[in-house]
Amino acid sequence: MKFIKIISAYLIMLPLVSCQSTPGDASSNVDRNIETLLKEMTLEEKIGQMNQISPPEDLSQIVDLVKKGEIGSVLNLVDPEAINALQQIAMEETRMKIPLIVGRDVIHGFKTIFPIPLGQAASFNPELVKEGARVAAVEAASQGVRWTFAPMIDIARDPRWGRIAESLGEDTYLTSVLGVAMIDGFQGDNLNDPTSIAACPKHFVGYGAAESGKDYNSTFIPERTLRNVYLPPFKAAVDAGAATFMTSFNDNDGVPSTGNRFILDQVLRKEWGFTGFVVSDWASVSEMINHGFAKDGKEAAMKAINAGVDMDMVSGTYVAYVKELLNEKKITMQTIDDAVRNILRIKIKLGLFENPYVDISASSVLYAEEHLLKAKEAAVQSAILLKNDNEILPLNESIKTIAVVGPMADAPHDQLGTWIFDGDKNYTQTPLKALQAEYGDKVRILYAPGTAYSRDMRTEGIAAAVNAARNADVVLAFVGEESILSGEAHSLTNLDLQGAQNELIAAVAKTGKPVVTVVMAGRPLTIGRDAEVSEAVLYNFHPGTMGGPAIADLLFGKAVPSGKLPVTFPKVVGQIPMYHSHNNTGRPYQGNETMLQDIPLEAGQTSLGNTSFHLDAGFDPLYPFGYGLSYSTFSYTNLRISADKLKTTESLTVMTDITNTGKYDATEIAQLYVQDCFGSVTRPVKELKDFTRVPLKAGETKTVTFTLPMEKLAYYNLDMNYVVEAGEFKLWVGPNSQEGLKTAFVVE
Known part of the structure; x- marks a missing residue:
């Protein structure tokens, strides 16, 4: 309130702002505008764009910093009048007139709260997930928030890890599909729309594999596993036009993500062509000192910038050390300019230069009836x-x-x-x-x-x-x-x-x-x-x-359950990590091994089966991935495929009949799994490749059709080439990862 009183004159002077969006500039015009700004900016102003702060309660303390152009973004500010006041300073009292971008953790709703992301994933419904993100965007944008730190698309296979709640589950394909749906919902048809907010897929990358499920912990993910399991959702996010990315807290194989050139420069920029900007996670730049990867804030800033982190979230290391690092030739002006280009590009695409203010005269959309109805359906x-x-x-x-x-x-x-x-x-x-x-x-x-x-x-x-x-x-x-x-x-x-x-x-x-x-x-x-x-x-x-x-x-039966588990439920913690797409062993579980209490006294050392299972918990989970019952029952029959042999460039048509054999109208989620039986490296026992929601009236039968392009079978092989390998494949269609009709085909 002190800040509002101090600069209340700015609020009186605010122009009437139209909330009508204007057509986005073509890429050439955006780039031209960026270059025009860069030529006029001082080094301090460039560093300012790379600096994100969490403002103090008394906002008057940062007025001078905003005036000097030394802040590019604020987060955790949700007071529309205060946001307008800061934007007024940025747009009218700074030399370059560059708007701020306001960020906030809008993870599964702003005011109208939807199920946690792990819950939404249980719907196996991309459209529902997209609608939830759209509601969140509309509500958040109405308060001045134009950037959210979501979706979290870490593959999460350890329920000890608290952040599994924010994830979309254990499966790479499901996470990819639903992550894209969230991005589409947040960003809308056009980032320039005032109801759209920039998405920020996180955490790049591998955070979900933290050792012992302990948050912030180290990971060890070999490159092949990284590329086959953990990176695909982020690649899908880039292809979907995600505006920003966030680095993760963890180190992988000894390299903190915030200082990892391989993932940020080689993969994200060079291989995938990402043109948005990368922000660190909260103080993760300076936390590289705790990792032992940097001796001080100066070295941490150098490693983060050179790796490809465009914006520093709250650590203050960029503001403190970038100029000094440049003078010492430890970073280049080109690197600084590229970071600023990436940030300005998103600000322009969001339409912030033309419309930086919140329309505080608009009717409230918070807790709108249609939003509550969508939250209920979710x-x-x-x-x-x-x-x-x-x-x-x-x-x-x-x-x-x-x-x-x-x-x-x-x-x-x-x-x-x-x-x-x-x-x-x-x-x-x-x-x-x-x-x-x-x-x-x-x-x-x-x-x-x-x-x-x-x-x-x-x-x-x-x-x-x-x-x-x-x-x-x-x-x-x-x-x-x-x-x-x-x-x-x-x-x-x-x-x-x-x-x-x-x-x-x-x-x-x-x-x-x-x-x-x-x-x-x-x-x-x-x-x-x-x-x-x-x-x-x-x-x-x-x-x-x-x-x-x-x-x-x-x-009471006004609605019929249709959700399926997006993550495996273990019987006991000792089974973790436990997930459906694990690799086989040389001695896989056969289903007939002796359990702990059945072991004869003085049994021979090799008498218990010598296969891969736990003596006290067995092999199977409590509930498998994809599992979920209904008030009705469903029968899968007549599985058929369009060909027994296919070339790597072809697609397989998979068809099956599903009958609602119960007395309730209900929806079944049919799931398609594939196993590559023999590869240049060991392949998972089952991989989800498609799914669909099938509404069926009691007694009704529908033919469900999947189209499986052979390119969906590609993976990084022994030589780290992304290929579809010829060979034999098994295929299942069923209600979960452990049941279903089975067939086979060959890729030549």
């Missing part, structure tokens, strides 16, 4: 039905009394999930409130949470929950994680339900009443024993603002 499609014995769900008219228990039944903040800086729990609709509003006049609802929050170890409240269960026809147990337990720096070694939640579920199950366990969490949890005593399990990765009504609709 929550519906993101829910995964893991178990439904005796068809307990959907709840029917015979249910007269419901016991609602568990700490997540009415947790408006925690169901929003991680990274919701701008979300407001006062707008959250919880399951308890939704059930009371929708069914309170039809069904008696007994509410006894049992525990106050997910980590609550106290058990004295469980007696009341048990009493409610005894007096009910069915128990709805809402359990899971508080939002603070997942996300950045929130890694775990124990993935069981926290606190006394296991005891709560076990206690209400002992009443003999059917228990429906509804989980809301930021990661896969090891819920085997909880699922065993539950009649049904509905898993919801933190579902956001409208999670309550979505879950209520699912429980």
